[in-house]
Amino acid sequence: MANQQVVTADQTPVVAPTAEAQIDLRKKMRLGETLVQAFLFFSGAVSILTSIAIVVVLGNEALLFFRTPTWHEIRDDNEKIVALAAEAEVEATTLTLPTGTGVKVPVNAKIRLDNEIMRVVSIEGDVVTVERGLEDTNRLTHPIGTHMQEEGDTISPIEFLTGTTWQPHIGKFGVLALVSATVTISLLAMAVALPLGVGAAIYLSEYASEDVRNKLKPILEVLAGVPTVVYGYFALTFITPILQGIIGKTNLGVYNMLSAGLVMGIMILPTIASMSEDALRAVPRSLREAAYGLGSTKLETSTKVVLPAGISGIVAAFILGISRAVGETMIVAIAAGARPYFTFNPLEAAETMTGHIVRISTGDLSRTTIDYNSLFAIGMTLFLVTLVLNIVSRQVATWLREEYD
Amino acid sequence: MSIPENTTTTTQFLPDEQQLQKNIRRRNRQAKSWKYVFLFSIILAMFSLFMLFFSIIRQAFTYVVIYDQVNPATLSDKPLEDLSKEELGDIVETYYTGIRTGRNDIRTIVFQEVLGLTTSQQEAIADRERAKETVTVREIFEDKNKEYPSALADQSIIRLQVADYAAIIEENSDQSSLYDFVIEKVVQPLIVDSWPIDQYLFDRDTIDAEIADAEARLRLEKEDPTLKVTEPEFRSWIQWHLIVDTIDLSRPEDAGLRTAIIGSIWMIALTILFALPLGVGAAIYLEEYAAGGPIARIIQTNIDNLAGVPSIIYGILGLALFVRLLENVTSGSLFGFGSGDETANGRTILSASLTMALLILPVIIINAQEAIRAVPDSLRQASYGLGATKWQTVWNHVLPNAMPGILTGTILAISRAFGETAVLVVVGSITRITVDPSGPFSRFTVLPLQIFALITQPQAQFRNVAAAGILLLLAILLSLNAIAVILRNRFSKRAV
Numbered sequence: 062m063a064n065q066q067v068v069t070a071d072q073t074p075v076v077a078p079t080a081e082a083q084i085d086l087r088k089k090m091r092l093g094e095t096l097v098q099a100f101l102f103f104s105g106a107v108s109i110l111t112s113i114a115i116v117v118v119l120g121n122e123a124l125l126f127f128r129t130p131t132w133h134e135i136r137d138d139n140e141k142i143v144a145l146a147a148e149a150e151v152e153a154t155t156l157t158l159p160t161g162t163g164v165k166v167p168v169n170a171k172i173r174l175d176n177e178i179m180r181v182v183s184i185e186g187d188v189v190t191v192e193r194g195l196e197d198t199n200r201l202t203h204p205i206g207t208h209m210q211e212e213g214d215t216i217s218p219i220e221f222l223t224g225t226t227w228q229p230h231i232g233k234f235g236v237l238a239l240v241s242a243t244v245t246i247s248l249l250a251m252a253v254a255l256p257l258g259v260g261a262a263i264y265l266s267e268y269a270s271e272d273v274r275n276k277l278k279p280i281l282e283v284l285a286g287v288p289t290v291v292y293g294y295f296a297l298t299f300i301t302p303i304l305q306g307i308i309g310k311t312n313l314g315v316y317n318m319l320s321a322g323l324v325m326g327i328m329i330l331p332t333i334a335s336m337s338e339d340a341l342r343a344v345p346r347s348l349r350e351a352a353y354g355l356g357s358t359k360l361e362t363s364t365k366v367v368l369p370a371g372i373s374g375i376v377a378a379f380i381l382g383i384s385r386a387v388g389e390t391m392i393v394a395i396a397a398g399a400r401p402y403f404t405f406n407p408l409e410a411a412e413t414m415t416g417h418i419v420r421i422s423t424g425d426l427s428r429t430t431i432d433y434n435s436l437f438a439i440g441m442t443l444f445l446v447t448l449v450l451n452i453v454s455r456q457v458a459t460w461l462r463e464e465y466d
Numbered sequence: 467m468s469i470p471e472n473t474t475t476t477t478q479f480l481p482d483e484q485q486l487q488k489n490i491r492r493r494n495r496q497a498k499s500w501k502y503v504f505l506f507s508i509i510l511a512m513f514s515l516f517m518l519f520f521s522i523i524r525q526a527f528t529y530v531v532i533y534d535q536v537n538p539a540t541l542s543d544k545p546l547e548d549l550s551k552e553e554l555g556d557i558v559e560t561y562y563t564g565i566r567t568g569r570n571d572i573r574t575i576v577f578q579e580v581l582g583l584t585t586s587q588q589e590a591i592a593d594r595e596r597a598k599e600t601v602t603v604r605e606i607f608e609d610k611n612k613e614y615p616s617a618l619a620d621q622s623i624i625r626l627q628v629a630d631y632a633a634i635i636e637e638n639s640d641q642s643s644l645y646d647f648v649i650e651k652v653v654q655p656l657i658v659d660s661w662p663i664d665q666y667l668f669d670r671d672t673i674d675a676e677i678a679d680a681e682a683r684l685r686l687e688k689e690d691p692t693l694k695v696t697e698p699e700f701r702s703w704i705q706w707h708l709i710v711d712t713i714d715l716s717r718p719e720d721a722g723l724r725t726a727i728i729g730s731i732w733m734i735a736l737t738i739l740f741a742l743p744l745g746v747g748a749a750i751y752l753e754e755y756a757a758g759g760p761i762a763r764i765i766q767t768n769i770d771n772l773a774g775v776p777s778i779i780y781g782i783l784g785l786a787l788f789v790r791l792l793e794n795v796t797s798g799s800l801f802g803f804g805s806g807d808e809t810a811n812g813r814t815i816l817s818a819s820l821t822m823a824l825l826i827l828p829v830i831i832i833n834a835q836e837a838i839r840a841v842p843d844s845l846r847q848a849s850y851g852l853g854a855t856k857w858q859t860v861w862n863h864v865l866p867n868a869m870p871g872i873l874t875g876t877i878l879a880i881s882r883a884f885g886e887t888a889v890l891v892v893v894g895s896i897t898r899i900t901v902d903p904s905g906p907f908s909r910f911t912v913l914p915l916q917i918f919a920l921i922t923q924p925q926a927q928f929r930n931v932a933a934a935g936i937l938l939l940l941a942i943l944l945s946l947n948a949i950a951v952i953l954r955n956r957f958s959k960r961a962v
Contacts, residue, residue: 101751104745104750104751105756105762107827108765111783260507260508277508280512283947286881286947298929327511358493359501436782443776444776451771
């Protein structure tokens with residue numbers, strides 16, 4: 062050993078390392094590491110940015126909805142809708158009204174035919190002279206009978222949230238008409254999903270052998286992975302005809318909330334079953350053993366001991382299920398119909414908030430109309446409702462949780 | 467003295483033996499019957515799944531009755547499939563000579579189906595002809611490498627007669643393809659009505675009545691009292707042309723989903739490109755860099771909340787943010803793409819993919835986090851012990867070990883994105899599109915959306931096409947899920 066050291070010392074004429082040449086063990090700035098960390102931080106921040114974007118963008122566009130004036134049809138003294146008596150061609154600057162309608166539009170007021178906005182220059186008897194194509198709207202040919210609309214008030218948030226009529230063409234935007242259908246369908250869905258889901262969860266966690274459970278659970282997962290458009294097809298082409306056979310075609314139309322609600326229940330069932338099962342299995346074995354020791358039957362153990370102990374998870378699953386039902390779109394868009402009326406009757410056709418958003422989006426509405434902007438107000442409402450439900454779901458799970466150690 | 471007294475008091479609290487036995491029997495009976503109630507709920511769930519598949523399969527395989535718009539018997543004495551190529555060519559020529567717009571129709575067929583010219587190429591030819599220039603048959607056909615009768619070589623391609631165009635079609639097809647052509651363009655079989663296979667097997671009476679009705683209706687409509695529809699014949703709506711043809715919203719029997727399938731593939735590819743690095747990056751940040759800190763807690767809560775936001779909200783966000791606010795970027799005009807009539811006003815594959823990436827991000831993050839958490843700490847310690855930096859540790863040791871779990875999560879997220887419809891309805895893909903998307907700035911449609919459009923068509927046979935499309939969609943999704951399950955199993959075996 063000593064020899065070798067000498068040899069190496071001979072071979073390297075350099076003097077033994079001094080203090081300066083020693084390896085520096087202090088932390089170094091590494092540009093690569095910093096850049097990577099910055100990217101990773103950005104990735105994490107994207108989710109925050111998404112939330113902010115949802116609130117800001119939706120909120121901003123929704124505000125626009127509340128600031129835009131509505132349009133409603135002008136009515137004459139006899140409460141009849143004023144319509145054109147002659148076709149107004151693209152180049153025409155005068156509009157002819159039926160004689161003696163007694164319409165009172167002030168000069169300089171803005172009026173609208175179809176989507177074209179005009180300004181009234183003068184009125185002489187039944188002939189209205191107008192300035193056409195205002196506010197970047199396109200000049201169009203308006204056939205006889207086109208309704209004349211005047212500018213009305215803006216929609217107040219109170220009016221929006223408490224109104225029960227949703228008829229954009231007369232300037233009525235009461236979101237409750239849409240909410241009623243959302244509530245009806247969600248309750249129907251929960252009426253199917255909750256008992257079946259909890260029943261299935263009790264069977265899987267308390268009765269089924271490990272082997273059976275391992276076979277059944279993946280099948281439930283398949284049910285959860287089917288796209289919602291397929292459920293919509295199922296509701297419209299299969300469940301509705303069956304229901305019509307039972308209830309009668311006169312009582313139940315092709316589009317109805319009952320079919321949509323039942324199928325939505327089937328869709329949510331796996332979520333409820335799986336979450337509830339997790340909650341029940343988390344209940345410690347000692348509780349069950351104690352119940353059996355006191356002479357309880359399996360049913361009594363399951364329903365009087367295990368179920369109350371796992372109730373936090375089941376309630377959380379229930380609320381999450383409602384949240385999913387409220388936000389579910391394709392089933393209602395396909396099977397529930399396009400009729401935004403305030404009703405809680407499941408046999409009727411009705412339009413939910415999500416269904417209405419789909420109908421607005423697939424239509425040919427101009428981007429500047431208030432109907433189009435209403436999409437964001439509905440979206441904001443939907444976002445807030447589901448957000449509150451999700452937060453409550455998590456809170457309930459914490460509040461009701463019983464710790465067993 | 468005191469003992470018998472005690473006995474009496476205890477017996478007062480206990481029900482007598484008979485009562486007790488009865489009570490226990492009742493409770494056991496109750497327990498047993500409720501077991502079946504619980505079993506029933508799970509059986510009902512399984513049954514719904516079965517019915518769901520059944521309802522789609524029965525619509526994808528149906529019995530149909532067909533009405534030939536031109537009776538084959540009037541075209542030839544022999545059955546059409548026995549005719550020679552020349553005889554079939556004669557039928558084509560006679561048919562197109564007989565109809566008023568025949569010359570235009572057959573020219574369009576030659577241009578589009580034989581030569582495969584696009585609309586703009588056809589317009590270019592028409593423009594040159596208008597400028598008194600002769601566009602010869604030789605020029606175009608040799609450019610496209612197609613056959614043509616040599617006698618026509620120097621003639622103008624748009625001024626030929628019906629007989630010449632028929633000769634070109636004949637030249638470019640063999641007997642069987644010409645037979646298909648005659649059936650499709652001349653005989654024009656029309657599906658009058660369709661019935662699910664189970665109804666055909668068990669409810670023939672209703673079907674017979676409906677056939678009679680349909681026949682009577684057609685006789686009135688076509689003013690032909692001798693008109694007959696064919697006997698019901700089996701038809702599988704899952705056919706090769708479903709994958710290779712574009713959508714045709716006027717003839718359900720010809721409707722294909724090619725554009726939608728290509729659109730789906732484009733969208734999914736771009737979505738992965740955006741979502742995978744961001745999702746895995748976020749998971750690494752949360753688990754390795756900021757674990758337990760206040761920032762991680764805020765981000766975590768936020769991700770959990772985002773996972774519960776309905777997909778349609780993402781659609782609205784995408785509409786406002788990507789389609790409208792960032793229209794310059796997403797329509798490609800900023801990069802000089804998509805000028806002219808190709809612009810989609812920001813309603814492009816790019817917008818849809820960005821929106822979809824935001825939607826599946828929480829799913830990817832949550833799954834990736836679990837996978838990273840499952841990597842044993844000893845690996846990290848060993849790596850640090852050898853002097854590796856944080857990123858070297860993550861890149862060389864944590865990520866490779868977490869990869870199967872991350873992939874599983876990604877595949878599940880992709881299968882969600884594949885079946886997602888509501889988002890794309892709002893972001894605004896187009897359902898009547900027949901042009902294949904050519905890049906991120908193209909207009910597009912996707913498979914589930916095309917299915918939605920088919921369901922909402924008034925003509926009932928489109929539901930059969932939709933059912934076939936759904937089977938295709940489910941086949942893709944189930945295989946994706948199967949891959950995920952296999953990966954997960956292999957992963958969990960290795961971890962043990």
